[in-house]
Amino acid sequence: MKILTTVKRVTDPDMKVKIKPDQTGVVTDGVEYKMNSFDEYGVEEAIKLKEAHGGEIVVVSVGPSAATKEIRTAMAMGADRGILVETDEDLDSDAVARVLAEVIRRESPDIVVMGKQAVDSDRNQTGQILASYLDYPQATFAYSLEVADGWATVGREVDGGTATKRVKLPAIITADLRLNEPRYASLPGIMKAKRKPLETLTPSDLGVDTANKVNVLLFEAPEEREAGEIVEDIDTLIDRLKNKAKVL
């Protein structure tokens, strides 16, 4: 079974985000980068699929040359080879999906498992757009995944509970945080990852025009909230909710 998974290099979500003074983006100086946490679930699930069914895991990233580190991390966890589609541009979800669609056409994997959203842009779009470009079925927000006889049975997180869906492979599966517990990249794994094959391409190698359809005009910090108040007792709390917040 050939499994394709994707990783995005994102700013460390544990760090405080600051907006650039010219409002063109967020400050990236001195910021740490890591693999998007939802992609960790995707990589882990890819490894579990390989453990159960055998085969090969290809890990793909669309991003700057430094994203090699995130690909190596996935390889250290257990992916077999990597593809970096190198670009320094900040692509919208549609452009990323166009690039990934081309990689997937070339690789023709049996299944694609990816994160449900990136924790930096928070868009939750790439997997779905990708499925439409490839005309693959999709199962988003997966909390469980079983593969048998060319079909995937996916437990999905939906509003109000869960739902189960069966999709014919190849399909796009996007991982939710309950899907699994991602393993650590072991130190021997990190050393072995250096010797695994990593191919670097550009969008133009793939013949993909990466012009964004969505243009970001400016970034603004969220409005600062008024300082809160610690109240003495329930009566004061109810008074404040009635007379100050006016929600009761």
Next chain:
Amino acid sequence: MIGYGLSDDQKMYQKTARDFARDVIRPASEHHDKTGEYPWEILTKAWELGLLNTMVPAEYGGLGLGALEACILSEEMAWGCTGIGTAMEANQLATAPLIMFGTDEQKKKYLGMLVDSLKDDGTPHMAAYCVTEPGAGSDVQGVKTRAIKDGDVYRISGQKMWITNGAKASWYFVLAYTDQDAGYRGLTGFIVDADSPGIEVGRKEINLGQKASDTRSISFDNVEVPAENVLGGKEGGGWAQAMGAFDKSRPIVASAAVGLARAAFEHARAYSLERTTFGKPIAHHQAVSFMLADMAMNIQAARHLVWESAWLHDQGERNTKQAAFAKAFAADMAVKVASDAVQVYGGYGYSTEYPVEKLYRDAKIFQIYEGTSQIQRVIISREILREA
């Protein structure tokens, strides 16, 4: 050329260690501090991830990482808990003389044992460095343990004290006199199997801090050790071996002090932004913000001393002075930062309900083990005066 960036590989090692410290070590830290229970489960997980014995060379089945990588990892472990971290790093100290001075057969057998596989009970092999005695710590030449040659074997008698991993180790590095009259040239290093007849391990010492770590006295009563276990096959080579090991291990211990201080600083900073007095968060009182500034500055300074001393060692250069700089500065710094963190917390800091009093207790040992702060200054002054 000076470069301060970590390589991608080093960043990946650091991330694994950081995640492991956050997810596995820190949540267990309070339990082990309260009970003094040895953290076998954590050590086993750490072994599986390759976080133990990282400096064992590749030809003996290890990862062959350098002292700098060991420091990067040990800072993270110590951020989680220095008691658990010390249990892990004690292997690095015990293996250092073997890696630097052991024969091929000794390395194959004893380094291989640590990295090849787990024990039958599923836990990793540990090792211990046995030099200190009840009457001789800083004054290493004052040790009284003797090894008497008897045909093809040596018979070791004497008592060792405050041995980390004392009851948990599968083998010991032991320093003993083979010739009392020859001064330091009469000291010999041995590798001793922990199950050898005549070894008696004392009760677990109840210490001020680092309670997860196993510290014991070990007595040797006519313990028979084959001659092939003389480290490096060199009778009289023990002093250089025991001291040489510190060039490798001192930066690692110093980096653990940095990790502890970082934890104390992070707690103090977070608390100072929450707690208000006189109408504002205490972080905005200049007296407190200056304390935080000093913490951050000294932590960074210590880390650079650590990294420099480890880097020099990895370049194959003598780092005795720099390792002593790092160990002395980082230990003193960690004690001060931990004390100041308790201070920032005020009354809460003194309470066991809050995390900083443990750090304060744990920090003190850094000024004592692996060469006291005074001994480090003896080393530094000797080195700088020799350079004059």
